[in-house]
Amino acid sequence: MKEIIIATKNAGKAREFAALFAKRGIEVKSLLDFPDVPDVEETGSTFAENAKLKAEAVCQRLQRPVIADDSGLAVDALGGRPGVHSARYAGEDKNDARNIAKLLHELDGVPMEKRTARFHCALAVAIPGRPTVIVEATCDGYIAEAPRGEGGFGYDPVFYLPERGKTMAEFSPEEKNAISHRAKALAKLNEQWDEIMAEKGRTE
Ligand SMILES: O=c1[nH]c(=O)c2ncn([C@@H]3O[C@H](COP(=O)(O)OP(=O)(O)OP(=O)(O)O)[C@@H](O)[C@H]3O)c2[nH]1
Ligand SMILES: [Mg+2]
Secondary structure (H helix, E strand, O other), X not given: OOEEEEOOOOHHHHHHHHHHHHOOXXXXXXXXXXXXXOOOOOOOOOHHHHHHHHHHHHHHHHOOOEEEEEEEEEEHHHOOOEHHHHHHOOOOOOOHHHHHHHHHHHOOOOOHHHOEEEEEEEEEEEOOOOOOEEEEEEEEEEEXXXXXXXXXXXXXXXXXXXXXXXXXXXXXXXXXXXXXXHHHHHHHHHHHHHHHHOHHHOOO
């Protein structure tokens, strides 16, 4: 297989998948390459449900194997919010800076030791005529008191990893891809990859 479609319009995710699949010599296309594919409503209450919805809708439309990623940030002091609403936390039009500002405001006064959080990633693989496969992974950290760093996307500037002394946005792309929730989920998929892609699902 030389190419896989990732059912995302998020350029940050598409970039990370491109780097992660490059190691296998597989080219990644995202929905930014298929502008006619309509948005899929994320009506599920879990990351796994939303990943499945996105993968199956796009697979149905394109009749090709598709991977979808539904991901987000769960903050313990906020009872798991923003969770599945991470992308649009501060309003319908997605805006990373406003999402971060809202998060920091809600955590105002919460001491560092209580600012525990985790990124969550669910990946769904949909192949025409096959049951959808789902894997999930997380990455633990803390919410910093102020943004730091220019890399990554989303909440990365406030996601602090104490063992590295850096926010996720201060990592190089390679460092993030070595430890992220997305990389860990993809590693799980990797273990099942040959089985998932065998026979009918193969695209050349
Ligand atoms: O700092 C971050 N580093 C990450 O590695 C990360 N992964 C996810 N997120 C946040 O969670 C939302 C996903 O929501 P989401 O899965 O619905 O994606 P999305 O709507 O952006 O694109 P699509 O894939 O649905 O087209 C994103 O927008 C981000 O706010 C991240 N933040
Ligand atoms: Mg989305």
